Each structure stands twice: as structure tokens, then as C-alpha cells.
């Protein structure tokens with residue numbers, strides 16, 4: 001499998017918050033990589049870093065940031081805006097983040113293709129109608145003439161997905177795309193994403209709080225805590241043999257052990273995610289961790305816990321078996 005997106009040693013500081021602290025992850029072509037973790041642990045900031053859409057006042061450093069083999073970490077805003085919406089696209093929890101209330105669905109969708117591909121208006125309208133149909137919207141012609149506020153939440157989310165697909169991207173980043181939707185619509189949107197991925201060979205980085213979603217759609221999972229990726233593994237391995245105490249905490253907090261139900265949020269571990277200041281060292285989880293030792297205040301090693309399974313912890317891989 002070949003790498004589509006490679007993030008290595010990502011660090012983001014926003015004011016006096018170390019939002020991301022040396023995170024690395026790889027999304028392969030045609031793969032769904034889920035990024036999970038509690039609120040505030042740096043998932044959205046990681047996604048926005050890739051898109052070049054960080055909040056004002058953020059400082060980003062990377063060892064490497066490659067898209068389709070090309071280093072994009074030093075791209076300027078013009079170069080990034082050429083990639084965004086074209087070869088990589090992002091969808092958000094709240095569709096109105098990407099939809100402009102003042103323009104019709106049609107004019108927003110066609111604008112993307114005209115800007116990136118120099119398509120004619122007629123070509124762009126055809127493409128927009130085709131994609132609306134593809135994401136399950138009936139009467140696409142009618143919808144193209146409507147404004148976002150005339151659509152339900154589920155329809156808006158479909159429009160946003162269709163808009164993200166206008167230029168046939170290789171990478172789709174979806175930040176909690178279904179959290180704001182009711183359960184039935186959530187399931188429809190997830191099925192849609194899975195179908196699109198299969199048909200179009202999309203690489204997807206999916207941010208979610210819902211371990212049920214992870215179990216169903218992810219090929220690979222990265223668990224984030226306090227700005228670091230603390231564990232990363234193929235989905236089956238992560239659920240069968242979680243290594244990091246934080247991952248184990250998340251999984252054991254799910255009511256039916258080993259069986260994650262749909263719509264189950266991340267479990268709640270006592271304590272809260274700390275706000276990490278720049279210069280902090282050691283494991284960010286140590287204050288909440290039952291296994292913590294003085295070593296956790298020092299440098300934390302990346303350890304191999306199995307094939308393609310990494311954990312960031314001082315505990316020896318397999319520690320739970322001995323406990």
C-alpha cells in the first residue's frame with residue numbers, strides 16, 4: 001500500500017498552548033484512517049495543519065509533511081490553495097463552515113471546478129448535478145438553485161461532501177462529519193463515505209469520537225492524547241490488543257467489553273485532558289494513568305507492539321498480559 005499523506009513530527013503551538021506535540025501518522029491511498037481521542041487532544045488542529053488552515057497565531061513545525069510523495073510543509077498560501085479543494089478536501093462537523101449562506105448550492109459547487117480546473121459553466125453544472133445524485137440527493141437540478149438554509153442538516157452534509165468531491169480529490173479529511181446529525185442520517189452518511197471511498201479510491205482521514213464508527217469503517221486507527229499520537233495500529237489489532245493505558249481506558253469504558261455498539265461515544269476516564277504548555281516533557285497522560293511511574297516524567301519511547309502497531313509508552317509491549 002502506498003502512502004498518500006505522511007505527517008511526521010508535527011508540532012503546533014497556539015499562543016501558550018502546545019496543541020500538537022510531535023504527532024506522526026500516515027494515510028495510505030484508498031484507506032480510512034480514524035483519528036480518535038477526547039475533546040481538546042489536538043485532532044482538529046492536526047487536520048487543519050495538513051490543509052494549511054490553522055487559526056491565526058498558530059506556529060507549525062514538521063519533520064516532514066508529504067502529500068502524494070511531495071513535501072508540502074513549506075508550501076506558501078498560493079500553493080496550498082491550489083491543493084485545497086482540488087487534490088485534498090476537508091469536510092466539517094458543521095456544514096455551514098464550508099457553505100456560504102449567501103450563494104446557491106449550484107454556484108458554490110461550480111465555483112470550485114471553475115477555479116481549479118477552468119471548467120466552463122455548463123461542464124461545472126453537469127458535474128455538480130452528477131455528484132449531488134451520487135451522494136443520494138434526488139432532484140439535483142432543483143437543489144442546485146437552492147440556498148443552504150433551505151436544506152435539512154443531512155442534505156447540507158451531503159452537499160458538502162459532493163462539493164468536496166468536485167475535483168475528484170485523492171484525500172478527504174472529515175472532522176466529525178456526522179456528530180451533529182441524528183442517528184439514521186449519521187448511518188446514511190457513513191455508508192455514503194464508505195461507498196465513495198471504494199468507488200473512487202479515496203484516502204480518508206476520519207476524525208471521530210465514536211468507537212462504533214471506528215470499528216466499522218477504519219482500516220487503521222491512531223489514538224491521540226494531549227497533542228501526541230499515543231497508539232497507532234490496524235483496527236482489528238487495536239481492538240483486540242490495545243497497548244497504551246489511554247487506549248485501554250477508552251475501550252474498557254465502553255459498556256459491552258469487546259463489543260462496541262454504534263453511536264457509543266468515547267468512554268469517560270476520570271480526570272480531564274490537561275492543557276499542555278510549550279516545554280512540557282514526559283507523558284501527558286501520567287496524571288490520569290494507574291500505571292504511572294517516575295519514568296513517565298522523562299523521555300517516552302516509541303515502541304513496537306506488533307506488526308505495524310506502535311505505542312508511545314514506557315510500559316513494555318504486552319504488559320497487560322503480565323498484570
Ligand SMILES: Nc1ncnc2c1ncn2[C@@H]1O[C@H](COP(=O)(O)OP(=O)(O)OP(=O)(O)O)[C@@H](O)[C@H]1O
Pocket residue numbers: 014015017018019037038039040041042043044045046055275276
Ligand atoms: N483557535 C484556537 N485558539 C487557541 N487555542 C486553540 C484553538 N483551537 C484549538 N486550540 C487548542 O488546541 C488544543 C487542541 O484542540 P483541537 O481543536 O485540535 O482538539 P480536538 O481534539 O479537535 O477536540 P474536539 O474533539 O473537541 O474537537 C486544545 O487545547 C485547544 O484549546
Ligand SMILES: [Mg+2]
Pocket residue numbers: 043044045175
Ligand atoms: Mg475537533
